[in-house]
Amino acid sequence: MKTKQRLLATLLCLLLAGIVSAQKKRNCHTMNNLDYRQLKNPSIKDKMEEIEKFTQRKIKGINGNSQKIVGDVIQIPVVVHIIYSSDQQNISMEQVQSQIDVLNEDFRRTNSDQTEEWLQAADTEVEFYLAQVDPNGNLTNGVTRKFSTRTSWGTADAMKMSSQGGVDPWNTAEYLNMWVCNIGGGILGYAQFPGGDASTDGVVMGPQYFGSSDKGTGFYLETPFDKGRTTTHEVGHFFNLRHIWGDGGCGVDDFVEDTPESDASNFGCASTHESCGSLDMVQNYMDYSDDACMNLYTLGQKNRMRAVLEEGGIRHELALSDKTTDLTCSASTPTGVSITDVTFEQATISWSEVMNASYEIRYRPTGTTNWLVNTASEIPSIINDLTGTTEYEVQVRSICPSESSEFSASATFTTLETPPMYCESGGTNVSDEYIQTVQLGDINNVSETNTGYSDYTEISTDLATEIEHTITITPEWPGTVFSEGYGVFIDYNQDFDFDDEGETVFTATPSSTTPIVGTFTVPEGALTGPTRMRVVLRFNSTPEACGTFTYGEAEDYTVVIGGGDTEAPTAPTELTASNVKAISLRLNWNASTDNVGVTEYDVYQDSELLTTVTETSVDVSDLSPRTRYSFYVVAKDAAGNESESSNVLNVRTKKLRYCKSKGKNASYEWIDFVKFGGMKNKTKSDAGYGDFTSKVANVERGTTSKIIFSAAFRTLSYLEHWAIWIDFNQDGTFSDEEKVVTGSSSKDKNLKRNVIIPADAKLGRTRMRVSMKSDSPQKACEKFGFGEVEDYTVNISEFSGRGINTTDVSASIDNAETLGYEEGVSVVTYPNPVDNYLGVKMRSIVKGATYRIINTLGTVVLDSNVLNKNIDVSKLNAGIYVLEVNDTQKIFKTKFIKN
Ligand SMILES: [Zn+2]
Known part of the structure; x- marks a missing residue:
């Protein structure tokens, strides 16, 4: 788990810093950089394998001839790129030279701290010198300098790219490029192995590990890595040497025969440490020992390094490169320093040319102490990373390999105001x-x-x-x-x-x-x-x-708010209708697409905008039955761009079909009169249902109209329940809200009620249903026993202002009584329980009425053709009985208990 490892690493650092801060550990990131580079460019792996094969073949050839690698001393031209964010990091020319000296002593085994302990110690016959000619052919002291506000550079090669604020390498086939900058993270340095990308080839060291405190004073160096061995180590990698422990345990090879196996890196100076059955060679430059502990490369390491440098080796061109010169260079002081193209952060500096020389430009805010120094090989030169609204003074001097001129007189310029910046x-x-x-x-x-x-x-x-x-x-x-x-x-x-x-x-x-x-x-x-x-x-x-922060990444982009989106969505497709009813249907379509996003759809009905929705369907209501409509849909985006229309959908609504309702028996009672909205209809029994939809009542929205109706009875009257519905919303159903009359009455005279026509009732013709049912309340869609149903048409119009029918002049003529809620009485016995005589009560007991008494077994125990007095039940056994009374038209039943 990474979390654990990182916690552990943090703990280690804390321990090191807190307890043994003097014993700082070497930390080389060459292998990490190799992993990183191979990830970026997988072909590096193949290339390195190829180099390894060549190297092993070459070394075998050398050993077979039992002779050293043939050849003279190889001299490597070096350029040192110093990138600094503080004066301290801008190390002196003397400190740079001390590092070059250390490299030469270590590689030629002239180092004064050498011992006789390891007999395989060798002179590699490789030397280093600061380049005297830059890639432009100008004379140089082999050092470039650049000020940057960046304080740590990491191990992902940013310092090697001007695009990332670093310094591009000089031709890596001809120069050994060394970048000296603060890497951060406690990392001393890292190198790129042979076979990597040319654009990032070279070695990187922190400034406080570059140079030797034995060779001068006032250097910026940090013990115990102040003897220049970090660079010796990294250049070893650059020439294909692995860490002496092979970056693994025992059995993992560093590909060198004469280095003892070791299980891991050694720190400090563990000179008696044994591992893998032998004494570790902690003095080898490729271990992690402190600088003062290191003092040798072996013959095997020499052969491995020279294999890449000699004929056929991947760094052979570098070995042949000559960057020395016999050009004459007279370091005279430049004149005519001038400044152009000043911005808030940079300025362009020009001066008179000095033959064959390169230059140093130094600059500082006027009145401050420390100079910032850049090198230049060409005129003019840009200095950057300046502070806004600040006056600077700038001076230039010429550099020859062996001498430098005095600095010129100061020129000054003032930077522009710094625009606001985003935080880092x-x-x-x-x-x-x-x-x-x-x-x-x-x-x-x-x-x-x-x-x-x-x-x-x-x-x-x-x-x-x-x-x-x-x-x-x-x-x-x-x-x-x-x-x-x-x-x-x-x-x-x-x-x-x-x-x-x-x-x-x-x-x-x-x-x-x-x-x-x-x-x-x-x-x-x-x-x-x-x-x-x-x-x-x-x-x-x-x-x-x-x-x-440590692990992760940030990226900045530009977004243009409200930016001119002119691209319309695609047209909606496959507009279809489903659930088509008489007055409603559902529209569905396929979603449109848009470069930014579809925000809504406009739905058109008969070319008029009907509604706007965000979904890809909509329920359309308020249509008329048996009517043809056309629909289309248009998609819109946030910027208001409209798509082309979808397909035009033509669809015809269905006929309105009201549910059926009737009385099965209308021979004893029926509706004989209905009067409403200027319409009246007088009828005899219609066999349970009368379709009078050809008769039209006219009413207005928001008014009250009187409805008059009456029941007719053949002979006897019964309790009739009344209900009247008007389908105000014309949806083909009679809802409870549309029930305008309820009540009950046993009278055969005209009954009346006021009907309120809602102000939002749909205009036009609709259905009214008048229902009369015996004995119990009815439903709108019910077929029942005794009674009758009649349907009418009601035409609803806009309120005219006159309020028609609010006082129905014919009401008095009809002499109607308001429909009430009469209690139903069919047949009732008393007393209950009964001992001897059973009294019988009905709404009317007519002549000719008969009765029967039936026990729980269904046996008739008493019957009579006459019911005109109390019934003698004294002979009956105790128990529950049913009394059935036939009033000559209908049969009524009730239960009673005999004691
Ligand atoms: Zn290393």
Whole structure:
């Protein structure tokens, strides 16, 4: 687990710093850089295998002839690129030279600290010198200098690229490039093995590990790595040497025969340490011992190094390179220093040329003490990383390999005002995870290089306001998958920070999910125009917009708020209707697509805008039955771009079909009169149902109209329940809200009720149902026993203002009585329980009525043709009985108990 390892590493560092800070440990990142480079370019692995085969063959040939590698002393031209953020890091020419001297002593085995302990110790016959000619043919002292505000450079080669603020190498086939800059993370240095990319070839050392305190005073060096052995070690890697323990345990080889096997790196000076059955060679330059402990390369290491330098070797061109010169160079003081093209952060410096010389430009804010120094091989030269609104003084001197001139007189210039800057963000270590891809609108950026922070503000996308945008972040783990947190920030109000409300547009807590997909909506109030978007990935933590951290990466982009989206969505397709009814239907269509996003659909009915929806379907109501309609749909995006129309859909609504309702027996009672809205209908029995829809009652919205109706009975009257419905919304059903009359009456005279026509009733013709049912309340769609149903048409019109029918003049003529709620009485016995005589009560007991009494077994125990007095039940056994009375038209039943 990485978390554990990192915790452990942190603990170790704390221990080292807190308890044994003097015993700082060597830390070389060459193998890490190799992993990183091989990940970037897998072909490096094949190339290195090829080099290894060649090297082994070459060494075998040497051993077979039992002679040293043939040849003279090889001299390597060196260029040292000093990149510094402080005066201290801008190490002196003397300190640089002390390092070159150490290299020569160590590689030629003239070092004064050599011992006789290891007989295989060897003179490698390789020497180093500072280049005297630069790639332009100008004379140089072999050192370049550049000031940078960057304080640590990591191990992902940023210092080797001017595009990332570093210094591009001089031709790596002709110069051994050494970058001297603060790497950070306690790393002393790292090298690139033979076979890597030419553009990053060379070695990197921290300034405090470059040079030897034995060879001068006032050097910026840090014990116990102050004797220049870090560079000796890294150059060993550069010439194909592995760590002496082979970066593994016992049995893992460093590909050198005469170095003893070792199980791991040694620190300090563990000179008696044995491993893998032998004494470790802690004095070897390729171990991790302190500088003062190291003192040899072996013959085997020499042969391995010279294999890449000699004929056929991959660094043979470097071995042949001659950067010495016999050109004459007279270091005279430059004149005519002038400044042009001043910005807030840089200025262009020109001066008179000095033949064959290179130059040093030094500059500082006027009135300050410390000079910043850049080297230049060409005129003019740009100095950068300046502070805004500051007066600088600048001087130039010429450099010849053996001497330098005095500095020129000062020229001054003042930088422009610094525009507001965004805060820094980013990781310092991308070896385990980084942002591989960011997708948002037009942004689809796959990172070419991953350095902890990348400025991709030249890449932009438009972001419309008030719609949802989706950002997709794809992390990359070169090895183990770790848990990463994410943050996306947009400076909506363009004030150069991400602190304002809503500017953290998306965060994701740590997970190993990939890719990470987030959505956000640009608020309406966001300022239009280009602004900054920052995407941050951070190991095991939800990142903030500002600040640097160890593991992870930040990338900046440009987003154009409200940006001119002129691309219309695609037309909706396959518009169809479903659930087609008499007055409603559902429209469905296929979604449109858009470069930014479809926001809504306009639905048109008969070319008029009907409604606007966000879904891809809509329920259309308020249609008329048996009517043809045409529909189409148009898609819109947030910028208001409209698509072409969908297909035009023609659809015909169905006929309205009301449910059936009737009385099965209308021979004893029926509806004989209905009067409503100027319509009246007098009928005899209609056999249970009368379709009078040809008769039309006219009413107005928002008025009260009187309805008059009456029951007719053949002979006897019964209790009749009344219900009247008007289908106000014309949907083909009679809902409870549409029931305008309920009540019950046994009268055969005219009954009346007021009917309120709702103000929102649908205009036009609709159905009214009048239902009369004996004995119990009815439903609108019921077939029942005794009674009758009649259907009518009601035509509803707009309120005219006159309020028709509010006082029905014919009401008095009809002499109607308001329909009430009469209690139903069919047949009742008393007393109950009964001893001897059973009294019988009905609404009316007519002549000719008969009765029967039936026991629980269904046996008739008493019957009579006459029912005109109390029934003698004294002879009956005790128990429950049913009394059936036939009133000559209908039979009524009730239960009673005999004591
Ligand atoms: Zn190393």
